[in-house]
Amino acid sequence: MSIHRTHIPNSLNEHWMPFSANRDFKKNPRLITGARGVYLTTHEGNTLIDASSGLFCNPLGHGREEIIQAVSKQLRELDYTLPFNQGFGGSFQLATRIAKHTPENLNKIFYTICGSTAVESAIKIAMAYHAAKGDKKRFRFVGRDRGYHGMNIGGLSVGGFNNYKEMCANILMPGVQHMRHTFLPEHKFVKGQPDTGAELADDLEMIANKYQGEIAACLVEPIAGSTGTLVPPKGYLDRLKKICDKHGILLIYDEVITGWGRTGSAFAAQEFGVTPDIMTMAKATTNGIVPMGVVAVRDNIYDAIVNSTPEGTIELFHGYTYSGIPIAVAAALAVQDIFEKEDIFNRVKQMSSYFQDGLHSLKDLDCVESIRGYGMMGGIDIRKKDKPGKAGFQVYKSCYDNGVNFKATADALILAPPFICEKKHIDEIFDKLRKGITQYIRG
Numbered sequence: 001m002s003i004h005r006t007h008i009p010n011s012l013n014e015h016w017m018p019f020s021a022n023r024d025f026k027k028n029p030r031l032i033t034g035a036r037g038v039y040l041t042t043h044e045g046n047t048l049i050d051a052s053s054g055l056f057c058n059p060l061g062h063g064r065e066e067i068i069q070a071v072s073k074q075l076r077e078l079d080y081t082l083p084f085n086q087g088f089g090g091s092f093q094l095a096t097r098i099a100k101h102t103p104e105n106l107n108k109i110f111y112t113i114c115g116s117t118a119v120e121s122a123i124k125i126a127m128a129y130h131a132a133k134g135d136k137k138r139f140r141f142v143g144r145d146r147g148y149h150g151m152n153i154g155g156l157s158v159g160g161f162n163n164y165k166e167m168c169a170n171i172l173m174p175g176v177q178h179m180r181h182t183f184l185p186e187h188k189f190v191k192g193q194p195d196t197g198a199e200l201a202d203d204l205e206m207i208a209n210k211y212q213g214e215i216a217a218c219l220v221e222p223i224a225g226s227t228g229t230l231v232p233p234k235g236y237l238d239r240l241k242k243i244c245d246k247h248g249i250l251l252i253y254d255e256v257i258t259g260w261g262r263t264g265s266a267f268a269a270q271e272f273g274v275t276p277d278i279m280t281m282a283k284a285t286t287n288g289i290v291p292m293g294v295v296a297v298r299d300n301i302y303d304a305i306v307n308s309t310p311e312g313t314i315e316l317f318h319g320y321t322y323s324g325i326p327i328a329v330a331a332a333l334a335v336q337d338i339f340e341k342e343d344i345f346n347r348v349k350q351m352s353s354y355f356q357d358g359l360h361s362l363k364d365l366d367c368v369e370s371i372r373g374y375g376m377m378g379g380i381d382i383r384k385k386d387k388p389g390k391a392g393f394q395v396y397k398s399c400y401d402n403g404v405n406f407k408a409t410a411d412a413l414i415l416a417p418p419f420i421c422e423k424k425h426i427d428e429i430f431d432k433l434r435k436g437i438t439q440y441i442r443g
């Protein structure tokens with residue numbers, strides 16, 4: 001394919017791109033120059049359909065006028081205010097609106113900057129809770145293989161991507177244990193929740209028995225997203241929660257991907273009917289346009305921490321310069337309005353089976369080894385080549401050249417289309433995926 005080097009900056013050398021094959025990219029860049037609705041424009045003037053909502057961030061589509069207006073208005077009125085011991089009305093209004101959607105008594109809302117900082121905050125809140133109750137022996141966290149909880153040291157330690165951890169092996173958090181992931185061979189082409197595998201939750205029971213009274217929290221994504229959509233087996237989350245309760249372990253859900261409608265309910269907690277004690281969210285909170293992370297906490301956890309220190313003192317020594325800054329809040333409030341006005345979560349519920357059918361229609365393609373999905377998210381495993389990740393990257397590039405954009409993690413293609421997609425957009429995504437994957441197969 002000939003490259004039209006328009007819109008390419010004079011030098012690509014200085015920007016060290018995150019999570020990228022820098023040398024490969026700089027030889028053959030893929031620059032996005034515009035975005036509207038469910039479409040992106042490339043520097044070559046081509047149109048791509050966005051099949052992953054950016055990085056799960058933009059479920060309401062790109063260029064939403066309501067959000068642009070809200071952020072511009074906020075910038076003109078109040079661009080920044082320091083968030084410690086003072087504030088502005090918007091962050092309180094937003095907390096009330098978020099708490100309306102969170103399940104049970106997860107009513108206390110702590111703002112962070114992104115998903116990674118939401119996870120670090122959840123880890124610290126769990127520690128602070130046990131300390132406030134006088135239980136200082138609990139320092140261990142339990143995560144799960146193939147879990148992803150961001151790139152800060154806490155989330156990296158509890159996460160289950162071993163290749164991401166190698167370079168930091170000596171500085172990871174101590175005392176972290178991992179359960180097995182929930183993907184079994186018989187789940188390969190299962191639609192929705194698999195029937196088998198609930199007993200994998202008993203890994204937590206074994207760990208809890210081994211480290212009695214030492215585990216602070218168990219941190220899982222209800223659906224493991226970044227590894228390519230591992231849907232929890234039926235009964236798995238209930239079992240995990242029961243084991244947590246039995247052993248005094250807090251259950252933390254990382255809903256950075258599943259939060260705000262991806263499953264068809266506001267949160268996966270409601271979708272699967274199992275409520276954690278602490279929950280993180282990010283990405284879709286602002287439709288991805290201003291970074292923001294959120295931790296929702298049960299009232300009793302907040303009360304225990306806040307009432308454990310004398311009034312007039314800081315109760316939790318934790319927070320960020322950009323915790324709940326005005327433009328993030330303005331974007332999130334506009335997003336809340338759209339969720340309500342367009343009945344977005346129901347829309348996802350209605351579109352999910354159409355999306356899942358499309359996803360599974362790719363089963364016949366020779367290199368496709370497994371397909372999984374739930375709601376408006378799906379993962380497709382491509383057969384490995386000599387090195388892990390090589391096939392996935394080649395398929396991603398072939399699909400990009402065929403007009404569909406998404407994220408690939410190693411050899412898993414990760415799909416999470418915008419919620420505003422109509423059936424014709426879903427059809428377009430799968431037509432283009434089929435073309436891109438077929439072109440890859442033909443070499």
Ligand SMILES: Cc1ncc(COP(=O)(O)O)c(C=O)c1O
Nearest residue numbers: 114115116148149150254256257
């Ligand atoms: C479940 C989960 N937690 C945490 C994170 C980290 O979020 P961020 O990249 O905003 O720090 C991600 C990012 O994809 C995620 O998927």
